[in-house]
Amino acid sequence: MREHEYDGIQELDQKLPNWWLFTLYTAIIFFLVYWLAYYQLGIMQTDQKKVTAAISAIQGEKNELLLETLAALDDKTLVYEWATNRNIISEGESIYKTACIACHGSQLDAPQKLGLSLVDHQWKYGDKPMDIFKIINEGSPIESKGMTPTGARMIPWGQTYTPDQIAKIVAFIISKNPQEFKKF
Amino acid sequence: MRRKNKAIKYSAAREKPKAPNLTSVTTVNHDGSHYILHPADVTGKFMLARRIFASLLLIIYVVLPWITINESPAVFLDIVSREFHFFGITLAPQDLWVLFFGITGTGFALFFITALLGRLWCGWACPYTVFLEHVFRRIERIIDGDANARRKLDRSLWTFPKLTRRIIKHGLYLLIAAVLAHVFLSYFVSLPRLYTYVQESPFQHLTSFGVVAFLTAAFYGCFAHFREQFCIMVCPYGRLQSAMTDDDTVIIGYDEARGEVRGKTTNPNAGSCIDCRRCVSVCPTGIDIRNGLQLECIGCAACVDACDNIMRKLDRPTGLVRYDSLNGFAGKKRRFLRPRILLYALLGSFGLGALTLTTLHKAKPYTASSSRMAGPPFYSDGSSVRNHYQLRLLNKRNQAATFQINLSDPPDGYQLSGAEQLIKVAARREITRPTILLVPYENYEGPCELNLQIVGQPDDIKINHTLKFSGPNPASLRKP
Numbered sequence: 001m002r003e004h005e006y007d008g009i010q011e012l013d014q015k016l017p018n019w020w021l022f023t024l025y026t027a028i029i030f031f032l033v034y035w036l037a038y039y040q041l042g043i044m045q046t047d048q049k050k051v052t053a054a055i056s057a058i059q060g061e062k063n064e065l066l067l068e069t070l071a072a073l074d075d076k077t078l079v080y081e082w083a084t085n086r087n088i089i090s091e092g093e094s095i096y097k098t099a100c101i102a103c104h105g106s107q108l109d110a111p112q113k114l115g116l117s118l119v120d121h122q123w124k125y126g127d128k129p130m131d132i133f134k135i136i137n138e139g140s141p142i143e144s145k146g147m148t149p150t151g152a153r154m155i156p157w158g159q160t161y162t163p164d165q166i167a168k169i170v171a172f173i174i175s176k177n178p179q180e181f182k183k184f
Numbered sequence: 185m186r187r188k189n190k191a192i193k194y195s196a197a198r199e200k201p202k203a204p205n206l207t208s209v210t211t212v213n214h215d216g217s218h219y220i221l222h223p224a225d226v227t228g229k230f231m232l233a234r235r236i237f238a239s240l241l242l243i244i245y246v247v248l249p250w251i252t253i254n255e256s257p258a259v260f261l262d263i264v265s266r267e268f269h270f271f272g273i274t275l276a277p278q279d280l281w282v283l284f285f286g287i288t289g290t291g292f293a294l295f296f297i298t299a300l301l302g303r304l305w306c307g308w309a310c311p312y313t314v315f316l317e318h319v320f321r322r323i324e325r326i327i328d329g330d331a332n333a334r335r336k337l338d339r340s341l342w343t344f345p346k347l348t349r350r351i352i353k354h355g356l357y358l359l360i361a362a363v364l365a366h367v368f369l370s371y372f373v374s375l376p377r378l379y380t381y382v383q384e385s386p387f388q389h390l391t392s393f394g395v396v397a398f399l400t401a402a403f404y405g406c407f408a409h410f411r412e413q414f415c416i417m418v419c420p421y422g423r424l425q426s427a428m429t430d431d432d433t434v435i436i437g438y439d440e441a442r443g444e445v446r447g448k449t450t451n452p453n454a455g456s457c458i459d460c461r462r463c464v465s466v467c468p469t470g471i472d473i474r475n476g477l478q479l480e481c482i483g484c485a486a487c488v489d490a491c492d493n494i495m496r497k498l499d500r501p502t503g504l505v506r507y508d509s510l511n512g513f514a515g516k517k518r519r520f521l522r523p524r525i526l527l528y529a530l531l532g533s534f535g536l537g538a539l540t541l542t543t544l545h546k547a548k549p550y551t552a553s554s555s556r557m558a559g560p561p562f563y564s565d566g567s568s569v570r571n572h573y574q575l576r577l578l579n580k581r582n583q584a585a586t587f588q589i590n591l592s593d594p595p596d597g598y599q600l601s602g603a604e605q606l607i608k609v610a611a612r613r614e615i616t617r618p619t620i621l622l623v624p625y626e627n628y629e630g631p632c633e634l635n636l637q638i639v640g641q642p643d644d645i646k647i648n649h650t651l652k653f654s655g656p657n658p659a660s661l662r663k664p
Contacts, residue, residue, distance in 0.1 A: 112601055147565070151560075152563050
């Protein structure tokens with residue numbers, strides 16, 4: 001029993017369990033070490049830094065992959081190797097049916113003018129296969145005014161699909177325009 | 185002779201069982217060290233009932249990972265792939281709201297039981313008690329003997345027999361802790377995957393290995409050493425319960441009116457209690473139930489069985505220590521139905537009922553969700569108004585699925601673009617596809633809600649998804 005009386009109430013003086021005190025002191029020391037390591041000295045990465053680093057790494061890998069694909073791709077390979085390969089064309093078709101069909105139509109002719117027709121022999125942004133690849137990958141260019149009159153623009157599909165998949169879409173489009181690309 | 189006396193050293197606190205008092209916790213010594221309890225053996229109807237119930241719970245715990253329903257284990261919380269399987273139903277992270285009803289419903293159901301029957305959960309169903317009392321303490325009883333033998337062994341010097349016993353006992357403890365930890369992990373990685381993990385290097389599955397290692401250490405530390413300290417000082421549920429019990433809650437208590445004044449059997453003026461202290465010696469938390477309802481009591485009913493045995497031997501009626509409410513002990517009328525019981529029951533059944541209904545109704549093998557595509561909320565192209573959405577279709581099944589989308593009962597003129605064909609989604613995959621809704625100017629009457637119907641095969645599952653169609657003021661489109 002402690003000596004002092006608070007308004008007629010006295011306190012018991014029991015010791016806290018040793019294990020409890022141990023966890024308390026350990027927690028304090030842990031905090032100090034953790035704070036120093038993560039936030040002051042930067043020995044360990046905080047979660048924020050880890051996420052940023054991971055995102056940059058992924059972006060770096062994506063860029064590498066794109067450069068790799070572009071290195072092996074050019075107009076001739078797209079027209080004569082990719083667009084003649086049946087597997088590639090059917091894979092391109094299935095991606096088209098998921099991502100492109102809503103605006104460009106099931107016959108690639110954009111009947112409701114939600115996007116540009118892909119079989120009308122007119123290529124607004126360049127008629128080379130690599131131009132088509134570029135526009136699918138990066139979306140409508142900044143200076144473009146989009147569809148008339150709404151200004152609807154195409155989103156950069158390169159953020160959803162790999163360069164490989166985009167090349168397959170291009171191959172599919174080429175296969176649907178049999179005479180168009182013979183000049184390459 | 186002198187040498188022998190000098191050699192036997194034991195602290196005063198360990199000479200004989202400590203007498204519980206109301207000013208300190210029995211298991212914490214005056215210097216802060218842990219006073220190790222050795223509860224005596226108990227037999228009786230409550231002990232038997234507890235053993236049976238605990239065996240049932242243990243069997244369920246160990247056997248459940250082996251049961252497969254709908255190609256998945258009965259309870260499989262696959263955190264890695266973010267799929268949660270419960271008895272044939274698969275929930276994806278989109279169904280997280282279900283957890284709200286699950287937790288609150290279970291919480292209120294627990295409060296309901298506590299308001300009725302006090303710390304029934306603690307002594308009968310809590311995994312801590314089940315493992316400690318019915319697995320680890322049994323092993324200790326077999327290896328080290330009864331309470332007196334254990335106390336003697338604690339006091340004795342470190343001889344070879346003592347060392348062997350300790351090594352065997354703690355070795356068994358570690359083994360069982362490891363087994364229990366692995367069973368726990370199998371609820372999160374499933375048994376087949378656990379087998380492969382166990383055969384491969386720990387470094388290939390560092391997180392899982394870390395979890396099992398941590399749990400093994402925790403189980404061993406708790407059940408071999410920490411024991412009742414958890415119930416007394418760490419468990420928040422135990423502390424909550426004093427807020428949920430009242431004078432009508434059925435708790436374990438001592439019939440003071442009948443038992444006092446304590447005295448020998450030969451004394452005709454004494455009460456029923458003969459101060460044999462059996463209730464104290466069997467208590468796993470180290471209290472004297474005759475001091476009244478206490479913080480440490482976990483409602484294990486060992487003291488009830490112990491006292492009943494003594495009363496039977498003395499030809500006195502049992503029930504000197506029994507399950508009863510504080511009002512019951514005071515001789516007042518016993519009440520079970522009271523406002524808080526009804527309130528808890530209502531909230532508990534609401535939570536659990538809502539959970540069951542919504543899970544059965546809403547948790548489907550396919551999920552659809554949508555968001556607007558990047559860009560303005562609507563497009564007006566001179567003849568029609570359009571909204572561009574990204575539709576996400578998730579297939580939670582183990583097999584590929586096909587979907588058909590259409591507008592169900594749309595107002596005149598509204599149509600979908602690009603959804604005429606069947607959409608295929610592979611097993612356990614999600615696809616995102618643009619979906620365009622459009623309406624000609626003549627039919628457009630302002631922003632409205634449209635119902636998208638998605639039919640998934642196999643099993644013809646219909647999902648209704650609401651899309652909000654936005655657009656300009658219709659008046660601005662009318663030709664003047």
